[in-house]
Amino acid sequence: MPNELDQKVVIVTGGAGGIGSRIAHAFARSGAKVVVASRNLDKLKTVANDIEADGQICLPIVCDVTNPEQVDQMVEETVRKLGGLDVLVNNAGGAMFVKPPEQLRPKEWRAAIALNLDSVFYCSVAAAKYMVQQENGRIINISSVAGIKNSPSFVHYGAAKAAVISLTKSLAICWGPDNINVNCIAPGLTATEGVAQWLPAKIQEDGSPVPPLQYPPDPENVADLAVFLASKASIRISGELFPIRALYESV
Numbered sequence: 001m002p003n004e005l006d007q008k009v010v011i012v013t014g015g016a017g018g019i020g021s022r023i024a025h026a027f028a029r030s031g032a033k034v035v036v037a038s039r040n041l042d043k044l045k046t047v048a049n050d051i052e053a054d055g056q057i058c059l060p061i062v063c064d065v066t067n068p069e070q071v072d073q074m075v076e077e078t079v080r081k082l083g084g085l086d087v088l089v090n091n092a093g094g095a096m097f098v099k100p101p102e103q104l105r106p107k108e109w110r111a112a113i114a115l116n117l118d119s120v121f122y123c124s125v126a127a128a129k130y131m132v133q134q135e136n137g138r139i140i141n142i143s144s145v146a147g148i149k150n151s152p153s154f155v156h157y158g159a160a161k162a163a164v165i166s167l168t169k170s171l172a173i174c175w176g177p178d179n180i181n182v183n184c185i186a187p188g189l190t191a192t193e194g195v196a197q198w199l200p201a202k203i204q205e206d207g208s209p210v211p212p213l214q215y216p217p218d219p220e221n222v223a224d225l226a227v228f229l230a231s232k233a234s235i236r237i238s239g240e241l242f243p244i245r246a247l248y249e250s251v
Helices: 018-029 041-053 068-082 106-134 155-178 193-198 219-230
Strands: 009-013 033-038 058-062 087-090 137-142 180-187 241-244
Touching: 009 018, 009 068, 009 106, 018 033, 018 041, 018 087, 018 219, 033 041, 033 068, 041 058, 058 068, 068 106, 087 106, 106 137, 106 155, 106 180, 137 155, 137 219, 155 180, 155 241, 180 219, 219 241
Parallel strands: 009 033, 009 087, 033 058, 087 137, 137 180, 180 241
Antiparallel strands: none
């Protein structure tokens, strides 16, 4: 959808990661002015430089999304430097401390909830302050299939991602009168560089390739869905959950 989002301002948290960087690139290709945010400036600059090399605008902002004051500053800087805020993609998160629940320490539980749930709330509220004023906006939350099905290897992560789904539906109702669409994408195992060691083989035992819908999606597939949820084509969609996963991943 070239130029579908021409001159729209988009924030992508976790914008230097495997999925986040692809989301940032996808929005830039659609004509948007993109902010990539995370705690690592060097990685952010790499993403921003790649986007700007293609002639698009990308602003890297260092932000700890578990800190509400830094979140407010990120949104304020975005509005000040790029002239507004139209789309927020709450992508920051991660399955940290993979261990049985009885071994999970309280500080690890709190850290996982802060990164995967608190950040979504802080960023959404900060963005909504501007979106309510302009009576328009899109918020796209990245949850996980772990929030839909059981996740015994990381109960903290699954609980946080399930809460993101519930939060999405509630915020959609709260901000619907202000013409703010809030939706949620729940990726399963996604073929990023960081999970390469866990990806299944692409070739079946008989030598034939695995059908695309039976193989984990690429991060670009998640990015394309995010762009759709920010486009005019999804104007009447809000409060919805969109899993994106290989067919063998039941939910």
